[in-house]
Amino acid sequence: MGVVTKEQLSGMGYEDFIKIFGNVIEHCALCSAAVWAKRPFNDLKQLHSAICTFIDDLPKIGREGILRLHPDLAGRIAEMGKLTSESSKEQLSAGLNEITNKEKSILQSLNDRYKSKFGFPFVICARENKKQAILSGIKARVENDKDVELATGIAEVKKIAFYRLLDIIEHCEEEARL
Numbered sequence: 001m002g003v004v005t006k007e008q009l010s011g012m013g014y015e016d017f018i019k020i021f022g023n024v025i026e027h028c029a030l031c032s033a034a035v036w037a038k039r040p041f042n043d044l045k046q047l048h049s050a051i052c053t054f055i056d057d058l059p060k061i062g063r064e065g066i067l068r069l070h071p072d073l074a075g076r077i078a079e080m081g082k083l084t085s086e087s088s089k090e091q092l093s094a095g096l097n098e099i100t101n102k103e104k105s106i107l108q109s110l111n112d113r114y115k116s117k118f119g120f121p122f123v124i125c126a127r128e129n130k131k132q133a134i135l136s137g138i139k140a141r142v143e144n145d146k147d148v149e150l151a152t153g154i155a156e157v158k159k160i161a162f163y164r165l166l167d168i169i170e171h172c173e174e175e176a177r178l
């Protein structure tokens, strides 16, 4: 169960709202600051759907920018211990803390190839994918077109956001399904 009740959610002022939901989209407090204007939100799904609409309404460079705010999986920011607490927890849940040196160098070189091809990082919902699925996912996705990858990456960002909201807002079992 999350920490914010539905009553608190629906009556929240923007300062608390940004403090609490500011990293639902990684490093993009602007998203929560903007979406607050669409209140009231009566539950998690309404807030998630407002966040998704905000992202979908961005121009293409804005959606690419959202992807660029994400750290690489098992990348240099993770190595330096500088991930956000959310991203750190997600990378842990995918088992990326147990990655071998060989797997890490394969993943890092695929991440580099992906970024130089598309100009944004490979984004995948780490809570839904273990390290082998991440490795096979990037191998396949690096061969796609840029438009396909922009759409796929954004769909993954929305899944990441949903799980982050589940950690924050009280919800019933029914609402916990995407």
Ligand SMILES: NC(=O)N[C@H]1NC(=O)NC1=O
Pocket (backbone or CB within 6 Å): 026, 070, 071, 072, 073, 086, 087, 090, 091, 121, 122, 123, 124, 125, 126, 127, 160
């Ligand atoms: N690059 C990438 O997918 N990063 C993210 N994925 C996820 O689940 N959390 C992240 O920070």
